[in-house]
Amino acid sequence: MSQAGSSQFQEVIRQELEYSMKVELDKILATAHSNEIEHTKKDLEGFKKLFHRFLQEKGPSVDWGKIQRPPEDSIQPYEKIKARGLPDNIASVLNKLVVVKLNGGLGTSMGCKGPKSLIGVRNENTFLDLTVQQIEHLNKSYNTDVPLVLMNSFNTDDDTKKILQKYSHSRVKIYTFNQSRYPRINKETLLPIAKDVSYSGENTECWYPPGHGDIYASFYNSGLLDNLIAEGKEYIFVSNIDNLGATVDLYILNHLMNPPNGKRCEFVMEVTNKTRADVKGGTLTQYENKLRLVEIAQVPKAHVDEFKSVSKFKIFNTNNLWIALSAIKRLQEKNAIDMEIIVNPKTLDGGLNVIQLETAVGAAIKSFENSLGINVPRSRFLPVKTTSDLLLVMSNLYSLNAGSLTMSEKREFPTVPLVKLGSSFTKVQDYLRRFESIPDMLELDHLTVSGDVTFGKNVSLKGTVIIIANHGDRIDIPAGAVLENKIVSGNLRILDH
Numbered sequence: 001m002s003q004a005g006s007s008q009f010q011e012v013i014r015q016e017l018e019y020s021m022k023v024e025l026d027k028i029l030a031t032a033h034s035n036e037i038e039h040t041k042k043d044l045e046g047f048k049k050l051f052h053r054f055l056q057e058k059g060p061s062v063d064w065g066k067i068q069r070p071p072e073d074s075i076q077p078y079e080k081i082k083a084r085g086l087p088d089n090i091a092s093v094l095n096k097l098v099v100v101k102l103n104g105g106l107g108t109s110m111g112c113k114g115p116k117s118l119i120g121v122r123n124e125n126t127f128l129d130l131t132v133q134q135i136e137h138l139n140k141s142y143n144t145d146v147p148l149v150l151m152n153s154f155n156t157d158d159d160t161k162k163i164l165q166k167y168s169h170s171r172v173k174i175y176t177f178n179q180s181r182y183p184r185i186n187k188e189t190l191l192p193i194a195k196d197v198s199y200s201g202e203n204t205e206c207w208y209p210p211g212h213g214d215i216y217a218s219f220y221n222s223g224l225l226d227n228l229i230a231e232g233k234e235y236i237f238v239s240n241i242d243n244l245g246a247t248v249d250l251y252i253l254n255h256l257m258n259p260p261n262g263k264r265c266e267f268v269m270e271v272t273n274k275t276r277a278d279v280k281g282g283t284l285t286q287y288e289n290k291l292r293l294v295e296i297a298q299v300p301k302a303h304v305d306e307f308k309s310v311s312k313f314k315i316f317n318t319n320n321l322w323i324a325l326s327a328i329k330r331l332q333e334k335n336a337i338d339m340e341i342i343v344n345p346k347t348l349d350g351g352l353n354v355i356q357l358e359t360a361v362g363a364a365i366k367s368f369e370n371s372l373g374i375n376v377p378r379s380r381f382l383p384v385k386t387t388s389d390l391l392l393v394m395s396n397l398y399s400l401n402a403g404s405l406t407m408s409e410k411r412e413f414p415t416v417p418l419v420k421l422g423s424s425f426t427k428v429q430d431y432l433r434r435f436e437s438i439p440d441m442l443e444l445d446h447l448t449v450s451g452d453v454t455f456g457k458n459v460s461l462k463g464t465v466i467i468i469a470n471h472g473d474r475i476d477i478p479a480g481a482v483l484e485n486k487i488v489s490g491n492l493r494i495l496d497h
Contacts, residue, residue, distance in 0.1 A: 014055045017190055021051055024192050028183070031196035040197055042221055047182040050210070050357050054341050062294055064303045068286040075271065075284060075315065075373035082251045084260070090250055091142040093257045096234040098325075099135055099146060099248060100219075101241040102361075103128075103160060104153030104179050104209045110387060111427025115156035117241045118163060119428060121384060121393055122400055127241050128163065133403025134247050135172045146248070147173040149224065149236070153209035154181045154199060177222035179209040187345065187353040205348050212240075212319075213339045213359025220332040229325050236328075238321045238361060244393055244405050245382035246320045252374060256322055266327035267368035269293070270320035270376045277418075279308040281316030282362065284373045290366040291373065293317055298340055315373070317362050318381040327368055339363040378416075379407060387431040388419040395441040411442050422450035436479070443484075456481065 025044045032040045087093070107116040117127040125133070135148050152160050157178055164174055181199065183192035184206055194206035215238065219225045235256055239246030256265060269291075271284055282295040299307045306312060331337045339359040346354050365371045382405065384390055392398070397416070398405040407414060425431045436457045441447075443462040451469030456479030463485035469475040473491040477483070 017055060018052060020191060021048070025183075028192065028194055028197055031198075036197060043180045043182065046180050046214075046217055047210075047357075050182070050341065050359070051185075054343070054357050057341060062287065062292075062298050062300075064300055066287055067294065069312075070284055070286045070291060070373065074286070074291055074371075075375055078251075078374055078376045081255045081374060084251070084255065086250055086254055087258065090254065091144050093253055094138065094142055094144040094146055094248075094250070096232065096257060097146050097248065097253060098149055098228055098233050098236045099131075100149045100151060100215070100236045100238045101131055102212045102215070102238065102319075103150040103156055103241045104212070105242070106155050107428075109385070110390075111429065114159045115152075117150075117156070118159065121244070121390060122398075122405070125400075125403075127244070127384075128160075130244065130400075130403040130405075131241065132167050132170055132172055132174070135403075136170050137402035137404075138248055139171045145173065147175060147228075147233075149219075149228075150174065150176045150241075151179055151212070151215055151218070152176050153179045154207065155209065175224055177218060177224050179212075179214050179218050181207050182210045182357070184208055184346070184354040184356050187355050193352065193354060208356045210356065211342060211344075211358030212361040213363060215361050216328055216332055216337050216364065220328065225325060225329060225332075229329065234325055236323050236325060238319075238323065240319055240383065242385065243318070243320065243381060243383045245380040246318070247380075247404050249376075249380070252322060252376075255374075256324075263370055264324065265322075265370045265372045266324040267365050267371040268322040269362055269365055269371070269373050270318045270322075270380060271315040271373045272318055272376050272378050272381050273314055274310050274316050275378075276310070278316050279310065282360070283307070283313040283316050284365075285313070287366070291371045292366045293360070293362045295340070295342070295360065295363070297342055315375060318376065319362060320376070320380060321362060323368070331364075331367055337364050337367045339367075378414075386421075387425050387428060388421045390428070390431065391419055391421065391435075391438065392416060392441075394438045396438075397441050397444075408442065413445075417441060417444040418446045419444075420448045422453075424452055425449065451475070453477070459483070 025048065029040055029044060103115065103117050105116045107114060107119050110119065112119050120126055131148065135146055138144065138146055150160060160176065167174060183194045185191060186193055194203065199207045237248060252268065256268060259265065269284065274281065280296050282293050285292050285294050296304065296307060340363050342358040342360060344356045344358050346356060348354060382393065384393060393405060397408055397411060399408050425434060434454045436455060439455060440460040446464040447461055448466045452474040453467050453469050455477045458480050459477050460482040465483045465486055467475055467488045475488060475492045
């Protein structure tokens with residue numbers, strides 16, 4: 001078949017798939033109650049646009065030959081921004097800010113039911129508690145009115161709203177809006193697996209929140225964006241709720257509001273230097289004269305190793321972003337926010353293979369004017385994705401002050417130890433059961449624990465410690481033990497008598 005004939009044939013297939021999709025989505029919409037029609041329609045319209053783009057795209061979405069290192073001045077060192085100091089009227093600058101936390105995720109990967117933001121991370125405080133404490137501290141210290149906005153998903157909305165009542169007397173206005181709800185599609189037929197709009201019971205698996213790139217459309221559609229602009233707000237600071245390092249930084253905010261060259265940035269991405277652990281993180285590049293975020297999924301297979309190289313791409317995206325509200329409104333109304341599609345394959349409990357189409361919030365950087373990267377200290381990236389991360393933030397490596405965690409002054413090295421806890425520690429309740437108290441880790445460099453291991457009270461870990469209990473064995477580290485540069489293996493039982 002000639003090339004023209006082949007592309008014509010592909011176009012016919014595309015049109016048929018789009019038509020079949022439209023028919024199925026119309027059937028789903030027809031099952032909505034009158035109070036659901038409006039937002040279901042918006043969700044399905046958004047999904048249709050994404051599906052249309054998905055059918056148009058072929059292969060990796062970047063041409064590797066066009067990728068260049070970003071120009072020197074497009075990624076500024078944080079020290080340079082901090083050196084400018086703060087103006088006397090920092091309160092009036094703060095009053096232009098809104099803090100947005102991405103709160104769509106569940107705690108399933110850590111063995112918890114419900115929203116991840118409600119997991120206790122420090123002294124019984126949850127991610128959400130710490131966020132509210134941080135902003136309340138700001139508002140009290142500077143007599144300001146910085147609100148908190150939570151982007152929930154249909155998975156987290158009900159539980160989050162119930163818990164918000166406990167903050168009704170805090171000095172933080174809290175708003176929520178919901179991410180879209182898109183249908184998962186069968187990998188073979190490319191049609192939705194949902195038959196109606198409900199998403200409870202066995203229908204839960206039919207729907208998904210389409211990644212945090214959905215923030216622009218859903219924030220705009222909720223009406224909250226317009227309300228905040230009307231209140232005089234100008235910038236949002238967006239971050240993942242599980243990144244405990246993502247606190248409001250007054251120096252970055254001042255740089256946005258009072259730029260040295262008089263020209264405001266519409267989009268600032270905080271990046272930080274890669275370590276071996278971050279080789280898969282998205283990186284900022286120069287692409288067709290724009291700053292562009294490139295994720296590992298977009299890289300042609302032949303260039304993946306080059307992408308991971310710490311020498312060529314030295315930084316990665318922390319997903320701490322500062323974005324102008326007026327720019328979101330302008331671009332959203334022009335339908336001009338361009339984000340690459342992430343195709344996320346999943347296998348459902350019954351074995352059905354589905355795909356979900358997602359986008360990432362940082363990918364929109366290329367649609368904004370005068371974007372900037374700021375290379376921030378590693379301390380602004382402290383995500384808690386696993387119980388290994390949880391052990392670090394619960395330990396004496398960090399001190400807690402007004403909701404913010406800072407590295408203890410007693411630690412001689414500014415780097416965080418490498419901690420790998422085995423599968424017996426994956427779930428939060430198992431992890432908590434295995435530590436009678438959190439060990440002293442001030443002088444720890446590396447900890448690996450594998451198998452059935454428990455820790456008594458007041459254990460101290462220093463240097464490199466490796467504890468391996470073989471299958472069928474158990475190791476109880478006794479109370480008060482000091483392990484310095486030790487490998488512990490075999491069987492060690494301590495029984496009460």
